Amino acid sequence: MAPFNGTSPEMTELGKFFRQEGLYTFVRWNYFFTNPPLSITEAELREGFAIIDRALMITDKAVQ
Amino acid sequence: MTAEEMVALCKKHTIFEWSAQDAVDPIPVARAQGVYFWTPEGKRYIDFNSQLMCVNIGHGDARVVKAIQDQAATLAYANPFMATEPRARLGAKLATLTPGDIEVFFFTNGGAEANENAIKIARAVTGRQKILARYRSYHGGTAAAIAATGDPRRWSQPPMPGIIHVLDPYHGIERGWDDAAAALACLEEVIVLEGAHTIAGFILESVTGTNGILVPPDGYMQGVRALCDKYGILMIVDEVMAGFGRTGKWFAIEHWNVVPDLITMAKGLTSAYVQLGAVGVRRPIANHFGKSPFPGGLTYNSHPLACAAALAAIDVMEQDGLVERARTGGELMARMLAELADRHPSVGAVRSI
Numbered sequence: 001m002a003p004f005n006g007t008s009p010e011m012t013e014l015g016k017f018f019r020q021e022g023l024y025t026f027v028r029w030n031y032f033f034t035n036p037p038l039s040i041t042e043a044e045l046r047e048g049f050a051i052i053d054r055a056l057m058i059t060d061k062a063v064q
Numbered sequence: 065m066t067a068e069e070m071v072a073l074c075k076k077h078t079i080f081e082w083s084a085q086d087a088v089d090p091i092p093v094a095r096a097q098g099v100y101f102w103t104p105e106g107k108r109y110i111d112f113n114s115q116l117m118c119v120n121i122g123h124g125d126a127r128v129v130k131a132i133q134d135q136a137a138t139l140a141y142a143n144p145f146m147a148t149e150p151r152a153r154l155g156a157k158l159a160t161l162t163p164g165d166i167e168v169f170f171f172t173n174g175g176a177e178a179n180e181n182a183i184k185i186a187r188a189v190t191g192r193q194k195i196l197a198r199y200r201s202y203h204g205g206t207a208a209a210i211a212a213t214g215d216p217r218r219w220s221q222p223p224m225p226g227i228i229h230v231l232d233p234y235h236g237i238e239r240g241w242d243d244a245a246a247a248l249a250c251l252e253e254v255i256v257l258e259g260a261h262t263i264a265g266f267i268l269e270s271v272t273g274t275n276g277i278l279v280p281p282d283g284y285m286q287g288v289r290a291l292c293d294k295y296g297i298l299m300i301v302d303e304v305m306a307g308f309g310r311t312g313k314w315f316a317i318e319h320w321n322v323v324p325d326l327i328t329m330a331k332g333l334t335s336a337y338v339q340l341g342a343v344g345v346r347r348p349i350a351n352h353f354g355k356s357p358f359p360g361g362l363t364y365n366s367h368p369l370a371c372a373a374a375l376a377a378i379d380v381m382e383q384d385g386l387v388e389r390a391r392t393g394g395e396l397m398a399r400m401l402a403e404l405a406d407r408h409p410s411v412g413a414v415r416s417i
Contacts, residue, residue: 001410004236005216010410024091024101025112030237030412031276034397035113037122038309038381038390040099045393048110049400059410 001030001059010062014055023051067092067104081205082217096123117273117305118331121380128337131376132369139368144361150371157378158344161314164323168350169342170358171366175304175330176204178341179267181360182326183208185345186265186298188359189352194258196266196297198232200275203267203302212267215275228263230254234278237412244283252291260295265326270316273305277415285320298325298349304341308332309381311417312391319417325349335377340370 002008006029015027026033036048065073070092074080080088094104099122102108114120121128135150142148151171159167170185172178183195197203199214210217211224233247234240242250255263266288272278292299301324306316310332313319317327326349330341364370381387394416401414 001412019091022107022109023112024109026274028274033113033117033277034401034416035117035310036111037099037114038120038386038393039122039384040393042393042396044099044110045397045400048112049404051110053404053407056404056408056410060408063410 001062003029005029008062010059013058017055017058018051021051021055023048023055065104070104098122098124115336116331117310118336120308120310120332121335121377121384121386125335125337125377125380127380127383128335128373128376131372132337135369135372142368144363144365148366148368148371150368150375151366154371154374157375158342161378162327162344163315163318165347166323166327166344167347169344170360171371172330172341172343172362173339173364173367174204174341175302175328176206176209176341177362178304178328178330178343179203179209179212179300179302180206182267182300182328182343183212183265184359185326185343185349186300188356189349190264190296190298192262192264193226194228194263195226196228196230196254196258196263198268198272199229200232200234200272200278201267201269201302202274203269204304228254228258232268232272232278233280233284234272234276241281244281244287247281247284248287248291251288255291255295255297260297263295263297265298265300266292267300267302269302269304269306270319271306271311271417277417279415279417280320282320285317285322289322289324292325300324300326300328302328304328304330308335308378309387309390312387312394314387316417333377334370334373335380337377338367338370338373340367340374 002011011027018025071090092103093101095102099111100108101111155169158169170181172181187193195212197212197214201214203209203212210221211227214229230251233242289299301317303315307329317324325346327344333342334340398416401416405411405414
């Protein structure tokens with residue numbers, strides 16, 4: 001999806017989508033993090049994962 | 065201040081870390097509460113990284129804010145030669161939370177300085193100079209901490225003599241993982257070839273953080289402990305990112321029932337309400353400095369405001385059962401991650417603990 005210490009158009013696009021949709025996390029090389037506060041509720045967790053679910057369609061297109 | 069002014073002025077007069085400044089595009093942040101933060105114009109973000117993997121209790125907790133306010137009003141600062149109540153209480157509290165007989169602490173401004181001092185301590189106690197560290201690691205941006213770091217953030221820094229990098233069990237998404245025995249055999253080979261008697265310590269993250277949430281295979285940490293014992297090398301576990309509930313234990317190293325010789329922490333220690341780091345040592349290591357002077361110091365060592373914030377943040381974690389919630393929430397998240405991996409062909413791996 002992206003080389004060591006590098007990026008790719010689809011990973012850049014993924015990061016942009018997170019920001020546009022109001023999800024903040026770290027996107028680095030070929031991976032991203034899900035480290036919310038430990039106090040997060042299940043509903044809040046699902047809210048974040050719903051954004052991630054939609055975001056991954058961007059990277060899916062790159063492997064099809 | 066508007067978002068636009070905030071970004072423009074920050075970019076004009078301040079430097080953003082690890083970046084070519086022209087490419088920096090910061091999110092303007094005005095306030096935060098719980099798992100959310102907002103821009104000045106009111107755009108809301110869900111914080112899926114606890115800022116920098118550090119706001120473990122969530123944003124804006126009134127109990128910690130109150131503790132900071134009270135401490136600021138009573139005694140905002142005392143120099144490192146003084147004894148203060150927050151310092152006294154925090155040392156004693158951490159002694160009850162950290163593994164085994166780790167019960168003596170040196171307080172710093174953050175994780176890098178904690179690792180910096182851990183390396184100093186290991187060298188002072190053993191009388192040896194070399195430090196083992198791993199390639200897929202990050203230990204901080206200051207001299208020894210960045211020299212111990214293995215990832216590309218080290219490349220621009222001058223190399224430091226005496227830091228030896230070894231591979232860890234993970235070799236990237238294509239090659240995958242060594243089992244514990246294979247990884248330990250490579251580690252022992254390096255120790256022997258370097259001259260075990262020249263190696264002071266081995267610094268490693270319990271769960272590797274920014275290099276990809278790398279959870280070591282069971283047996284690896286136990287094996288590292290055994291090799292360190294065999295060769296008289298001090299085991300320094302970096303819990304800056306993984307500590308304080310992040311993995312469903314107070315410290316991630318507890319997953320493998322290993323007691324390191326030194327443990328470093330920051331981030332979740334105060335949930336970042338005030339900056340604070342610490343290096344914790346086992347009693348026999350602390351005893352070394354009974355007669356020998358401790359080889360480090362800093363103006364903000366044991367800062368009362370930071371120690372008070374840490375006590376309050378730890379109290380919140382206990383009151384709200386956040387370590388347990390992280391464990392059960394982590395199980396739910398692991399299922400959700402697995403579902404994403406099933407559904408999306410672009411997901412090569414999901415990792416959590």
